[in-house]
Structure formats: C-alpha cells, structure tokens
Amino acid sequence: MTAGTILSVRDLRKSFDVGGGLLRKSGTLQAVGGVSFDIGPGETLGLVGESGCGKSTVGKLIMKLHHPSDGAIFLRGVNIAGLSRRAMTPMWRKVQTIFQDPYSSLNPRMSAGAIVGEALTIHRIASGAEKTRRVAEIFEKVGLRADQMGRFPHEFSGGQRQRLSIARALIVEPELIVADEPVSALDVSIQASVINLLIRLQKEMGLSMLFISHDMSVVEHVSHRVAVMYLGRIVEIGSRRRIFGDPQHPYTRALLSAVPVADPAARRRERIVLKGDVPSPIDPPPGCHFQTRCPFAQDICRKVLPDLLPTGGGHKVACHVRMPDAVA
Amino acid sequence: MQNRLEKAIALAGAAHTPAAGVAPSGWAVLLRRMGRFWRSAMSNRGARVGMVLVTVLVLVAFFAPWIAPYPPDEMGAGMSLLTPEMAYPFGTDEFGRDIFSRVIWGARLTIQVGVIAVGISLTVGTLTGLVAGYAGGWTERILMRLVDVVFSFTETLIALAAVAVLGPSLSNAMIAVGIAAIPFYARVAYSVTLVERNRAYFDAAYVQGAGHLRLIFLHLLPNIIPPLIVVATLGVSSAVLAAAGLSFLGLGAQPPSPEWGAMLSAGRDYFNQAPWIMIYPGVAIMITVLAFNLLGDGIREALDPRQTV
Secondary structure (H helix, E strand, O other): OOOOOOEEEEEEEEEEEEEOOOOOOEEEEEEEEEEEEEEOOOOEEEEEOOOOOOHHHHHHHHOOOOOOOEEEEEEOOEEOOOOOHHHHHHHHHOEEEEOOOOOOOOOOOOOHHHHHHHHHHHOOOOOHHHHHHHHHHHHHHOOOOHHHOOOOHHHOOHHHHHHHHHHHHHOOOOOEEEEEOOOOOOOHHHHHHHHHHHHHHHHHHOOEEEEEEOOHHHHHHHOOEEEEEEOOEEEEEEEHHHHHHOOOOHHHHHHHHOOOOOOHHHHHOOOOOOOOOOOOOOOOOOOOOOOOOOOOOOHHHHOOOOOOEEEEOOEEEOOOOOOOOOOO | OHHHHHHHHHHHHHHOOHHHOOOOOHHHHHHHHHHHHHHHHHOOHHHHHHHHHHHHHHHHHHOHHHHOOOOOOOOOOOOOOOOOOOOOOOOEOOOOOEHHHHHHHHHHHHHHHHHHHHHHHHHHHHHHHHHHHHHOHHHHHHHHHHHHHHHHOOHHHHHHHHHHHHOOOHHHHHHHHHHHHHHHHHHHHHHHHHHHHOOHHHHHHHHOOOOHHHHHHHHHHHHHHHHHHHHHHHHHHHHHHHHHHHHHOOOOOOOOOOOHHHHHHHHHHHOOOOOHHHHHHHHHHHHHHHHHHHHHHHHHHHHOHHHOO
16 A cells, blocks of 8 residues: 555455245355455546446445445555444545435435535535535536526436536545446446546546446546456456456456457457356355356366466556466 | 636525425425425316315314204203204204214314324334335335234234223324324334335435434435325224224223214114114215225325336
8 A cells, every 4th residue: 555545455355144034045145255456646547347346335335335244445544444433434534435326326305405515514614604515516627507406306307417527526625536337227328428527526536446347448548447246256457448458357358359349350369258147155166266158277277266466667467367468 | 717606506596495495495395396296186076086085074164163053072961862854954852962962072173083093003113114115125124023922913902902001082182093003103104214215316415424313214214204195084984983993992081072983872872763873974974984094095006107107
C-alpha cells in the first residue's frame, strides 16, 4: 500500500450460508475468495466479470452493505472491514455508491431534493437555506435543473434518475465512488451521456472510482486499470492498455473476443467461445476455478489453484499456462 | 451562474412548501399520492356505495343528539313494546325506549369501537411488524413468534380472556378486540417491510449513514402504508362485529348503553312479541359491516398493481 492510495483491499473474502432447509444439507457459497487490489487518487479501476462472479459483492463489501468474512479494506489507511455501523458512519462521507437500478434506488415517497440532500442532514453538514443551496448546486452539476428539486422520482426518466443517484453520492464530496453497473439498466442511447458525466465529474472532483460492469466496452472507456474476476477471484489485473491490448489470461481473452466490433475488416479475428456454464460457487472445481472451461487446461490446472503473480509493469495474472502466444 | 442558481432556488421554493425547504417530507408525498389513489378507489362502484354508507354512519353518529327524536335512555311509562309507528319509527323496547333513537345513538359507540379497536391493532401491529422486518435476527424471531402465538388463538377467545381479566365494559371490549387483531396487522406490515427493505433505496439510505429511526419512519413506514389501509378498513368491520358479539354475550357494553350488540341481547327475551327490538340494531350492524367491507375491497382493487396502469 503506497502513501497515495485511496482504497486498498487485501485478501477480501465473503461467504454466505446457503440452503440449510429441513431436509437439505446447508452449504457455503464463497462469493468472494481472496481479492486484493489498490485504487489510487483520481484513478478508475474497472471490475469486470460474468454475472455471479462476485463483482457486485466486492462493491457491497467496500460499502459495508455486507460484512466481510475475512480480509481488510483500507480506506485512506483506515481498515473499515471490521467497523461497526456507528463507526462506519463518518467513513460514508469518504466512500459513496451509485446503484444499478435507477428505479428501485430512489425512495418513491421522497422528493428529489430530499433524496439528494438527506446526507447533508445526516452528517450535519448543512441545513436550511445552505442545504437548499448545496442541493441546487449539485443538481446543476449533474445536469439537472434546480427547480426539479421538488419533483418525485417517478417524474424523472431513467437517465435523470441515475443523475439523481450520482448527485446523492457526490453531495458529501467523497473521495471514492463505488459504481455498481451504473449504466447497465439504461438505454444504450442514454448510457454514453451518463458515463461521460461520470468521467467529467471524476476529473473535476478528483474522484477515485471502482467501476463494476460486465460490459467490456464501457469498462475500456472509463477505466485506467482493469481487474477481471472469475468465480470470486481476480484472474488478471493491469493497466487498461495491457488488459485490452495484450491479455494474458485465457478468460480475459474469451471476454474480449466476445465484444462486438463495428469494423468489418476486423471481423475475422479469433473468437474464443467458452463451453459450459460458470461452475457453482458452492462447489468450485479443484485447482484453477477456470479449468473446466479453459481450452488450454493442463494437468497442473486441475490440481493447483494458481496465484495472482506479477508479470511486470504492475500487471498480474493467475494462470499456470500464462498464455504463451504460441498456444493461441 | 450564481444568479441563475438563486433564481432556480427561489423558483423551487415558491413551487413547493417553503416550510419544508428542500424536502417536502415523505408524508407530504404520501398525502399527494393518497389523493390520486383515492380517485382511483372511488371509480369502483362498490367502494362508492361503501363510502356513502360510511359517511352517512359518521354523520348520524356526529349529529345523533339532533337527529334522534328522544334521548336514548328515556323510558316511557305504558309505552313498552310498541309496534313501529310514526312517533316511534322502529318501535319501542320493554322499557318504552325508542329503538330508532337508540340505534342512532348506538352509531356513536360503533364509530368509537371501530376507531379505537383498529387504532390499537393498527399501531401496535404495524410497529411490531415493521421493527421485526427491519431488525431481523433475534428481534425478528421473538416478535414474530409472539405474533404467531397470538395468531393461533381465535379472536373471540382472546377477547373473552381479556374481558375476563379487565372486567366487562365497552372500553375493555374495544381493547380486547384491538389486541386480538394485532397479528393481522403485524403479519402484513412484516411482509411488506421485508419487500421494501430489500429495495435499493433502503441500502442507499443506509450508506448515507441514516440511523434506525430515520430508516424506519422516513424510508420504510411511508412505503408500507398502502396495504395497511386495506387491512385497517376491512378491520373496522370485523372489530365492530367482534365488539357487538362481546356485548351480545354480556361481556361488552352494559345496559342501558344503546350499543347495538347489547340491544340485540336485551331483545332476545321479547323476540316473539316484539321482533323489532332485535331486527333494527341487527340491520344497523349488518349495514355497517357491509359498508366497510365494500370500501375495503374497493381500496384493495385500486391498489392491485394488475389494475393500475
């Protein structure tokens, strides 16, 4: 952990007890199985992976919406992993979140201004006219009009609702934003404007961001660095250029080859189609979690879980085969 | 920029309640939504009929001293068991009291029973279910198992036990009926709370640092009210019926109170000679119960998402 690090996650784990009915044996679902990464000031880390790979759980753990089973989360050097709700309250001024669903994330019985301004009251930052002024200010900042403060969530469109969600997150002037699929519920035509708003605000306010998404092209657009998750573990992490230009892990390659390309000349590139489904996180396969679907799996992959090892330039990959180019 | 901002703020302030500043509270919204919802409920014919009957009942209760031709307990010597005629539209009872006046005065007691009994079960039940659903864990288990215990007794049995402990009187009957109905409200409040607390706005408020009270009363409560309105409306009719039943058994209102259930009970002995002593209070109970059932069903239909656009 370097001095300038905003967020530092170390060996974060979360398991849920599942099943356990009268007649069924209960099991443990390891949603997050030892995840580590850092986010620096003003940096965006994209966290990608398929549904159910645990990426949203990582976001919820950082927000303390779930309690970590093990590991540490350092926010500006303070380990928040074990903090109680009360002790966490001041930390929520430093880390805020944007939710995926712009419909259920706004209380239908509160006005837009009340929703956005609530944190000012809770943290005793401002009240009365000063509160109104600050809410109006943030409304303008996210591209809404201050005279819309008295309206209710159902009077806004999906894109506007997501702007409200962004305003709510930013009003406490946090240092870190956890954006959990912030645009995946929006129309494609609206996605770009919301993403660009996020990028602009990030630059203006010097925000760090954990951008969780399953959409590789969106992640490529917003991220400085990218982490790829598979079945609760990071399989590859590195700069955007390395991940998108020279992916090492077979899973990353498969994800990238699934991104549609508009250029017809590029259509004849290799296409890695994964067979089968993601294995159950209740009963993960032995060895490398990816071995059941990996086209390059070897004996060692079926026995030993590969560590996330540096390959130079801050890039890390967890693969025994390490994807030598010849194989591809 | 600054100027534009101030103008906008002024506009926002002018358009909405200035007292609340940025925040017309969740309750203001609830009221506004209720207006819209009300119109939708009133488009149902049954609900309109129910509403008219309930309004009539309330008006009759309120203006009882002016409507009723005689005081409810004024006895007339030599005028007992008169058949209905112009001077006594519903006839008289064994003491020569005017049944019509007594039925009208009884409306007051019925309204009281409805409001107080439902008030008790609605308040206690909603809070129980809300807290159980919000807190989870042991609090939830203990509260809901307690509710289940109360649920497993029949309402009348609980009411009987409560009256046995507190003594027979109309106010004790109201309390008893109120206690007996708590589980219904608690169950509904609990299940709706579970749904609402899994919505993202709850998590959002949580990570804003909202405390227990704020989460419960500002975020959850306004969102669980609508289904409880249905239960409460339907609950009025069962409370009225249960209280009348207790009074009929002699465990509620005591003579000479013009409570409808007590009047039924008193008229039993004279049913062969003077059936009107029992018929009119009985009809009054029936109409009241019907009115609240119609209203409740109408509201439920208006709330049914399949019928709302």
